[in-house]
Each structure stands twice: as C-alpha cells, then as structure tokens.
Amino acid sequence: MTMIFGVPMAVFMGQLTLGLVNGAFYALLSLGLAVIFGLLKIVNFAHGAQYMLGAFAALLGFRYLGINYWLALILVPLVVGAFGVLLERFLLRRIAHLDHLYGLLLTFGLALIFEGTLVNFFGVSGARYATPEILQGGLNLGFMFLPTYRAWVLVAALAMCLFTWFMIERTRLGAYLRAGTENSQLMQAFGVNVPLLITLTYGFGVGLAAFAGVLAAPLYPVSPTMGSSLLIVVFAVVVIGGMGSILGAIITGLSMGIIEGLTKVYYPEASNTVIFLVMILVLMLRPVGLFGKEA
C-alpha cells in the first residue's frame, strides 16, 4: 500500500476528507463572525449560542410542529435571524458608539443567558435529531466510507459560503454595506438607510450561525453547550484569516479543518491546540491575519 509520511494512503485521504467537512463548519461559522465584525465592528460572542439556538429550533420545530429537516434549513435561519434583528435593534444599537469591549461583554452575557435558560429546561446530555432519510447511509469512496450526510454538509456549507461572498463582494447591496461601514454619514447623505442595513446584516450573520446549527443537528447531540466549545476555535480561525475578511474566513476555515484532521492522525494529543499554535505563529509574523488589510 502506498504510504504518505508513514500513514497508509487510504487513511491519509480519509482524514483529508473529514478535515474538509469540519473545515466547512469552521468556514460557515467564522464567515458569520467575519461579516458581523467587518461591517458592524461587533465581536459577536453570542455566535456559538446562536448556532446552538439554530440546532435547538430545528429539534423543537420537528418535535412539536412536525417541521421537517428541509423546511427547517430555510425557516430556522429566518426565525433565529429575526431574533438577531431584535437583539441588534434593542440592545446592540444602544452601545454601538461605545468601545468594542462593551459589545463583546453584552454578547457574551447574552450567550450565557441563552445557554443557562436551555440547560435549565433540557439538561446537558443533549438530544438526537434524526438524519433525513434521503441522506442516510454512506458513500464508498474507495479509500473510506463517507456518511452521505457529511458529504451533504460539505456541499451545503460551501454553497452558502460562496453565496455570502458573492452577495457582499459582487452585488450592489453588498457595495452599499461595505461603503456604509467605511463612511456611514456620507452614505446617509446619499439617501441610504444605514441603520437598517446594519440591523439586517447582524440578522444575516446570526442566520448563518443558525444555518450551521441546523446542519450540525443530525451530526452531534443537540445540547445547550454545543456552541461554546466551538466558538473559541472559530474565533481563532477568524483571527488567522484576518478580522473581518470574508474570503479569509472561508479559506482559513477549510484549511484549519484539514490541519486539525491531519494532526488527529500524526499527534492526536495536540489536535485541540494546533489551531491556536497556527494563530500564534500568524499573529507573530502577520498581525493583521493572512487576509487582513494593513491599517
């Protein structure tokens, strides 16, 4: 059997594929954070909790309202996104003129409240969300058995990433958004409703987190604490990619998934820390991140 760095080719390819799947999650989540930070300058510490809310909304929607997976994939981001709109409108806007630190504290506090409330009702063991029938089973790739659902996650997450990138970088609406954050007074002078744009952007970022949450629901136990462990990694990904860089978040998310996946084969003990090592290296060599613009 062909060996790559002392590991059979098949195992190596398998880990690469799984790394890519996890990377797609990182990309999707860090993308939402990057959009929010890039346009609103809010460090959204509630992102993990909003991802968790997405998974919970899918679970409860199915349990009590019979909403199936495909409908949830569309409805849940809208509902949770609308909730984000309310948060922005009634809480975040009040502190928009203050230092970033206040936004960080507020969103962190909100995350704790969401998690604590759900822990109170549902405990921490988590619940199962069934994989939709059409995505059950697996694909034999020759070098590995890949569950169909994971392949779907990869496709769906990448499609959503590309869609977001296109919306912000290649459309008129995206151009307004970018201009609004550069110089909001000038944009308002042109008759653009900048506060509305900002509210909708936050709602969109939150919707992205909820979308990732619905994608994750059949993969991991749906539990109130599922977001908090992921959030730190995702923040590291955003820092590596460059705070606020859309493309940076996507590419870094995918590559960090792969690096983490390979670490799990060569030195599993370090797999939880390897991303932070990369982060330290990047911060030392290029403090604005790989794709960040020099101030």
Added chain:
Amino acid sequence: MTFMKKTLAASIAVAAASSLAVSTAQADMSDGEVRIGYLADMSGTYRDLAGPGGLTAMEMAVADFGGSVNGASIVISSADDRNSADVGANTVRGWIDQDNVDMVGGLVASSVSIAVTKVLEENNGLGIVSGSAASSITNEHCTPNHIHWVYDTYPLANGTAKAVVEQGGDSWFMLTADYAFGHALEADVTKVVEESGGEIVGGVRHPFPTNDFSSYILQAQGSGAKIIGLANAGADTVNAITTASQFGLTQSGQQLAGLLIFLNDVHALGLEATQNLLLTTGWYWDMDEQSREWAQRYFDEVGRMPTMVQAGIYSSTMHYLKAVEAAGTDDPETVRAQMAEMPIEDFFARNGSIREDGRMIHDMYLAQVKTPDESTGEWDLYEILSTIPAEEAYRPLSESQCKLVQN
C-alpha cells in the same frame, strides 16, 4: 449561592431560637443541627448524572428520615463546583469554617473529589463521594475522612472488559480521554483484557473534551480490532458513539464497549445508536420491585428516571443519617466508624459494606442496552445480564496502596 445563604440564614435563626430548648439528645450534635452540604456540577457536562436531580434525591432521603435526627433538625445547603477543583475546595473550606457543615455529599468530577477530600482530612470533616469514577479516591488518595459510594473504574473495567473478551471480543482498540481518569481506566482495561487472553492492538488518546470523533473512528475502523473500547465519559462518549453509528462501525462487524456510561447518556443517544452495548452499572431503576418503587417516586418529583449516582446519593445520605442516629452524635470520626459497622442493604446497595480504605463495596451488574424492539418505554433501556458479587467487583485490599490499609 443566594439560595445557600438564605437556607443558612434561616437555619441559623432557627438554631438560635431553638437553642434555649436543647434536649440532652441534642447536646451531642454540634450546634443542635445536622448540616449537610451538597456539592456537584450543577450546570456543566456532568449535570445530568448527578446535578439538581442528586440534590432532590438527598432531600428525599432527609424527608423520608423525618427531617430530624434525635431531635436535631437536618439542614441541606448546596453549591455548584463547576467541575473546578479550586471552586470545590474553597466552597467546602467555607462550609466547614463558617457554617459548621457536618457532611459533604454529591461530589462528581474526580479532580474535585480528590481536592475536597484533602480539605476534609485537614479539617476533620466527613465526605461521601457518589459521582466520581477514579478508583484512586480510595487507593492512593484515600483519607480517614471520606467514603466512596456508587462505583469506580475498577469494576467498570473488570465487569465490562472481562465479559466482552469472554464473548469473543479479544482484540481491542482503545479510545481514551487524554487525562488522569482516561489513563486510569485505560490501564485497568488493558490489564483485564490481557489477563483474560485478549490483546490491545492500538489506540488513540484524544483531547478532553473533543467535539468531532470522526477522525478517531476512522482510525479505529482501520485498526481491524474487534472491539473499540471507550475510556472516556459524558459528552465525549456520547459523541464517539454517535459518530461510530454514522460511520457504520457496527455494521462492518466491529463492536463498541462503553466503559463509563450512565443512564442519561443512553437516553440521550437513543437505542438505535446504543443497542447491544455492554456496560457495568452499580444500580438500574428497573432491576427489581424495590428499585422501581423508589425510582417512581423520584420520577414523580424530577420527571426523569434516576441514574445510579442519584440513587446512590439517596442511599448514602440515608445510611449517614442512620449512623448519626445510632451513634447519637454528628462527630465525623464517630459517625464514619458507625457507618462502617452497619451493613448496607437497601433498594440501591446489595451486600454492601464499607471497607477500611473507605470503599463501599456492593454488588455490581453487567447490563446490555436493549434494542428498539425490545424496549417498551422511554426509560426501558437496560437488561441486566449478571450480578458481579461485591467481593469480586472491587480492587482487592491486598492490592491497595491506601495508607489506611496494612499490607
């Protein structure tokens, strides 16, 4: 914390009011009350296996006992240790120094228990550990001031691993949580597997906690081992089992052996993913009439069936109160000696007794998770296959490194 303060404030007021009327029986109870502190993870990973449910179990025991011992009322305070050894140790120090707490119960994460029992030893307190797994709690970390109730890693390895090898599962791949508890369990399992004629063909030590197990499951699949041993706990175990089922591990002829699985884990995972899993447990709610009766009362209060830890908290609190009553004092040393003298035979513990190292030994059970077809209800999850007698289940005293044991 406010709840705790309120309870204590109220209890102090009551104590002050009643101190005028102290009877002779109460004279031997420190400040006329028996005070119990309940310390556990109330909000994190281990919440569902003990947590608020364990507190309810403790309150049920106090209520069933009548709310007072020899005329001295029983007061419970509780606190969340947040799985931090520091938080746990400081809370207990405060309980002993300021609130005269007589016994500390609950105690879940092994690291917290080891730290707390040190504090208890320094201050001559008394602790009953119900939730922790590490067998070192009554081995190298034993103290004359605590007792370990429900289970530990020794019977887990001894029960499950031995049974699996006997059924033909003689080649193992270990999936181990990379910290003290995982290493201890892995060592115990390795010993049992090799002694029973099996072989460990490989393993991975994964960080604690790990969110995504797909990579490790792929490695386990590639190892060709018949059995994948899970030397981890809580959310890690749940994640590993879920992922294994997604990757068709069992369909490809491999089998999982969960070494530390609680009822709440199986309930969360569902029978589809856990069916036929072998496990060792200290108690199961549906194992006989006595157990069912208590479990039903608990269920009416909490809305979930109790885990072995929650049942053990009731059993240990009850035994403690009986010992206080028999000894006529809440002095820790006297009560501990009294507890060790009395055999334990209740809905939870069969053939139970407390050894000199502080280990409460009792019959353990080898169980198998039912298939969805076999199960008749939401909580109908295990079938008990066999009983492991108390004497065989736990580490023999002849192998003990505990300072209280003469070897």
